[in-house]
Amino acid sequence: MHAKSLHRLPLYQQVKLQVLERIAEGEWASNELLPSEWDLADQFAVSQGTVRKALTELVNDGVLYRQQGRGTFVSAPLDDWAGLAMVSPGLLAEKPDRLLREFLGVSRVHAHEELAAAMGLRRSAPLHRIRMLWRMQGQVVALDDVMLPVERFDAIDTRWLRQMPGVWSLLQQHFGVRLRVQAEQWRAILPGREEMQLLAVADGVPLLQYLRLSCDMQGVPVEWRERWCVTDKFGLIRQGNP
Incomplete structure (x- = not known):
């Protein structure tokens, strides 16, 4: 997405798209633990609550998953044969x-x-x-x-x-x-x-x-x-x- 279009979006959606971009570029591999919400908030210069909302949407979309007490991980890519x-x-x-x-x-x-x-x-x-x-x-x-x-x-x-x-x-x-x-x-x-x-x-x-x-x-x-x-x-x- 063009930078000007990105800045028109709510902050949590901007964070969501940037996380997706970094996953797509291979910065975080499948089943890899993401940095903490506080670390990501510092990286994106937003609040921890904004990061949590963005990550929650990505969890709901199946792009990420959470493990209690451990953090948020990148989901493995899905299979075109769907079972x-x-x-x-x-x-x-x-x-x-x-x-x-x-x-x-x-x-x-x-x-x-x-x-x-x-x-x-x-x-x-x-x-x-x-x-x-x-x-x-x-x-x-x-x-x-x-x-x-x-x-x-x-x-x-x-x-x-x-x-x-x-x-x-x-x-x-x-x-x-x-x-x-x-x-x-x-x-x-x-x-x-x-x-x-x-x-x-x-x-x-x-x-x-x-x-x-x-x-x-x-x-x-x-x-x-x-x-x-x-x-x-x-x-x-x-x-x-x-």
């Missing part, structure tokens, strides 16, 4: 392998009627479309199209997408927005030609399509995700509630 995992068919107790993400690109699209209604946007509102592949044991197993409103996240940088493990962690670290799943749906579907090529599947082979709407901690819709999963060799499970 879902892929395992060998029938082996429900199998520990899932780590999925590797391949960022394909980001472009701007316009919200169609269904998507706009789900996200509370006007029809044809501009969206970022982020496309990613997921690999497991060297094999492509999923393709994601992630839609984010440009109005709220205009400053998304492709460098961030390449550096971060996923979109959820990017939104948390760079914007202070922690997501939770609001609604989800699965269905078997025949993919389009482009999806077939990216996932290396034959014509006529159905894929498992996963649709998900996620919101922030205040219940405002933030992300629409379409995921195509190749499930001929791996099954999809949920490990717990996101």
Whole structure:
């Protein structure tokens, strides 16, 4: 945010944004203890109460967490799979392998009627479309199209997408927005030609399509995700509630 715009905000919001910026720049790593509220108050030249209000909002957003008697810590970035995992068919107790993400690109699209209604946007509102592949044991197993409103996240940088493990962690670290799943749906579907090529599947082979709407901690819709999963060799499970 521009310095002049920052100074128009209430003091606690200025502190909140500066803490987010320092986390994004790597000054404080995941699960690292922040300086005390008094030390931060000295650093930002504000009152301890102002710092506490800023940190409390970041705790409520899930960016930070508190431990009684120890202090305030940086939360670990979230996982784009939100509790879902892929395992060998029938082996429900199998520990899932780590999925590797391949960022394909980001472009701007316009919200169609269904998507706009789900996200509370006007029809044809501009969206970022982020496309990613997921690999497991060297094999492509999923393709994601992630839609984010440009109005709220205009400053998304492709460098961030390449550096971060996923979109959820990017939104948390760079914007202070922690997501939770609001609604989800699965269905078997025949993919389009482009999806077939990216996932290396034959014509006529159905894929498992996963649709998900996620919101922030205040219940405002933030992300629409379409995921195509190749499930001929791996099954999809949920490990717990996101």
